[in-house]
Amino acid sequence: MKKLLSLLIAGVMTVCGVQAASAAEVTDDDLTAVNTSAKYKVVTTLNIKQGTMLLYPYNLSSSATDLFVMKNETKDTSRTIYFKEFYNRPKSISISSSDTYTPYMGCGGGYGGGGSFTYNNTGGKYDVIKVKISDLIPGLNKDGSVTKYNSALKKDVTYKFTEQFEDNGDKFYSALFFESGAAVTCATPDKNGEVEIVVSRNPAHRVAYSTNFGHTIVSAGGLTTGGGGGTNRGSVIGLRMGDADMDGYVDVSDVTDIQRVSAGEKTPKPLQKRSGDMDRDGVISITDATILQMYLANYDISRYYK
Numbered sequence: 001m002k003k004l005l006s007l008l009i010a011g012v013m014t015v016c017g018v019q020a021a022s023a024a025e026v027t028d029d030d031l032t033a034v035n036t037s038a039k040y041k042v043v044t045t046l047n048i049k050q051g052t053m054l055l056y057p058y059n060l061s062s063s064a065t066d067l068f069v070m071k072n073e074t075k076d077t078s079r080t081i082y083f084k085e086f087y088n089r090p091k092s093i094s095i096s097s098s099d100t101y102t103p104y105m106g107c108g109g110g111y112g113g114g115g116s117f118t119y120n121n122t123g124g125k126y127d128v129i130k131v132k133i134s135d136l137i138p139g140l141n142k143d144g145s146v147t148k149y150n151s152a153l154k155k156d157v158t159y160k161f162t163e164q165f166e167d168n169g170d171k172f173y174s175a176l177f178f179e180s181g182a183a184v185t186c187a188t189p190d191k192n193g194e195v196e197i198v199v200s201r202n203p204a205h206r207v208a209y210s211t212n213f214g215h216t217i218v219s220a221g222g223l224t225t226g227g228g229g230g231t232n233r234g235s236v237i238g239l240r241m242g243d244a245d246m247d248g249y250v251d252v253s254d255v256t257d258i259q260r261v262s263a264g265e266k267t268p269k270p271l272q273k274r275s276g277d278m279d280r281d282g283v284i285s286i287t288d289a290t291i292l293q294m295y296l297a298n299y300d301i302s303r304y305y306k
Contacts, residue, residue, distance in 0.1 A: 050123030108173030144189025203242030
C-alpha cells in the first residue's frame, strides 16, 4: 500500500482531472470567483440509487409552473414532469444507466437547456446543502432574486424565481435549477435568500445552475408574451467535492491546497472544509490528499461516496 501511495504522489503531477462520469457536466468555461467566506449547512444526506434520478423542490408554491423534461435520445421517448405535483417533497424517477438523455428545464410553459448526458455512475451519497445563493452565483440580489431589463415594458423587472402576478394583469415567470450527478433541484430562494441544493459527493460531478424567464404583458397596450435571457448550466463554484481551492476544477492544485491545510499552513474557509474532506471524517488531513490523488490517477474511490 505504501508503494502504491508513493507512485500516486509521484505521478499525480501529470494527471489532468480524470472525469469518471458524464452526468450533467458543465460545458462552459466562464468560471467566476465565489465568495470563499460563504457559510453553509448540510441539512441531510440522501442516497440516490443507480438507475434513478431525484427531483428536489425547495420552497416552491403549490401553483409553481416549473417543469422538467427528460428526453431519452436512445429510445426516442420523452417525459414531462411538473413540480407543482410534488412541490413540497422530493420525487424519484427511473432512468437507464446505459441510455443517453437530453434534459430540459423551464417555467410558464416554456423551457430550455439541451445537451446529451449519460448517468452510468451517479448512484451514491448526496448532501442537501443550504446556502445563501447570491454568495455562489454572481449577479443575484442578496435576497436571491435577479433584476433584468424587460424589453416589452422597457424597464427593469425583479424576478424572484417564482410566479409573480401583478394587479394590472401582467404575469412574470422565473425558475432556478441546479444539477449535480443524478439530482435536479428546483428552488425559490427563501426570505433569507437561501436555497437547498442536492449535491453529489462524487468529485466527478460538477454543480451547474440554469435559469428560465417568461412573461405575459397586458399593460403595455396589448398582449405580449415572451421569454429567454436565462443561463444554461453555468458553473456553481464551491460545492463540488475535491475542489478544495474553489476555482471550479478538480486537479493537482487541490491536492496541494489540502496538503497545506493538513500541515497547518492554511486555514480553510467554511465551504473548503467540506470540499476538501474526501473521506468525510470531519477533518482535512493528508489522507484526503491521498484520496484525491487516487481519483486524479483514475483509481476507484467510490467507497468514499457510495
